[in-house]
Structure formats: structure tokens, C-alpha cells
Amino acid sequence: MKEVLGDGVGLALDCGPGFAVSDAIRLARAVEPLNVMWLEDLITGDYTPYVNAALYREVTTATATPIHTGEQIYLRQNFMDLIEQRAVSVVGPDPLDVGGIADLHGILMAPHGTGDGLLGLAALTQVCATLPDNFIAFEYPSASTEWWPQIVEGLPSPIVTDGFVDVPDRPGMGIDLVPEAARPYLREEDADFFD
Numbered sequence: 001m002k003e004v005l006g007d008g009v010g011l012a013l014d015c016g017p018g019f020a021v022s023d024a025i026r027l028a029r030a031v032e033p034l035n036v037m038w039l040e041d042l043i044t045g046d047y048t049p050y051v052n053a054a055l056y057r058e059v060t061t062a063t064a065t066p067i068h069t070g071e072q073i074y075l076r077q078n079f080m081d082l083i084e085q086r087a088v089s090v091v092g093p094d095p096l097d098v099g100g101i102a103d104l105h106g107i108l109m110a111p112h113g114t115g116d117g118l119l120g121l122a123a124l125t126q127v128c129a130t131l132p133d134n135f136i137a138f139e140y141p142s143a144s145t146e147w148w149p150q151i152v153e154g155l156p157s158p159i160v161t162d163g164f165v166d167v168p169d170r171p172g173m174g175i176d177l178v179p180e181a182a183r184p185y186l187r188e189e190d191a192d193f194f195d
Contacts, residue, residue: 002034006174010036010153011036012038012084013038013039015027015059016042016045017041018041018043019043019057024043025062028059028067031065032146036066037066038065038066038070040071041068042069051069051082056069060086068088068089069082070093075114090108093111093115096113109131110139111128119175122154122175145185150178151178151182152184153176179194182194
């Protein structure tokens, strides 16, 4: 992947659901020469509403590779130990789960959002546009069905151009759901969703 991307496009690796600390350190050290943007969700047990900051700090201090976590952490308070102990290099909160969070402690932010669909992508694009100019990156959903782009208006095509997503200049989130186009794809139990 690095051979194709070179240093012009960053490469981050999602390693969840994680490793034992010793294995996480070995992996992080092994990829140091590749200059990856980060290793994400390295520690076993990440898929809980909180993480053990001491374990992450052990990994972070043992390598030059940036360490990232956060997509499964709920509420700002559960980030406190990670941030205050400088246990990670990058936090990746999911804005739907966290509430307000900022760069109060100088830690970079790469919001999570792969499960949020096209409306979540639009919201996440707007959130990222308001973040400080430290480092902006986020995960986004790829269209799992060919009809996703048909149920909204205002979605850029393609969504990503040269590694960037344009912030729409339309009102609100920048896209609009088209109920008539989406209705045929509703599950039977959701048939009255737009009523």
C-alpha cells in the first residue's frame, strides 16, 4: 500500500479489535520505517465504552508510530485519561457517541463515522470543517449498494477527490434525503418511516 501511495497520501491502519500489549508494541515498531499516519485500536478490549489508558501509554511510549483509538468510547469523560496521560497520539471519537470534544489538550482528532450512512457522512463533513487546523481526517462509508447516491441530493460525485471531501455549500448538512427515492428500499417494518 505504501508503495502505491508514497508519501503524498497518508496511510492509517485499523488494527481492531486489538492485540496484547507486547504484540501491539512489536507491530508498531515493525511499521516505523513506513511512516504510517497511525495504528488504530491496537489493544484488545477496545470495543467497550472506555479503554485502559495505562496500556495505551505503554504502547505509545514504546514506538515512534502514532497510536490512535476512540471509535467505541462513549462520552467526553471517557476520553479524559487517554488525553491527560497522553496515552495516544490521535483520538478518533464518533461524534454521535461523544458529544462535544475539542483539542483542549493538543491531541489530534480523526473522527470515526463509518456506520453512519450518507446522512452521517454529511454531518461528519460539517463537523470536520469546524475543527481547528491541526489535522483533519475521518473514516467515511463507501456506498454498499448502488442506490445510495440516488436517495440524496447534493452528494458530491465522486465523494473523495485526490484524498479530500469538499464541504457542500448548500444549507444544513449540505445534502437532502429524497423520501420518494428512499421509500422503495425501506425494510417492511420501517415502511411508514416517512409518513
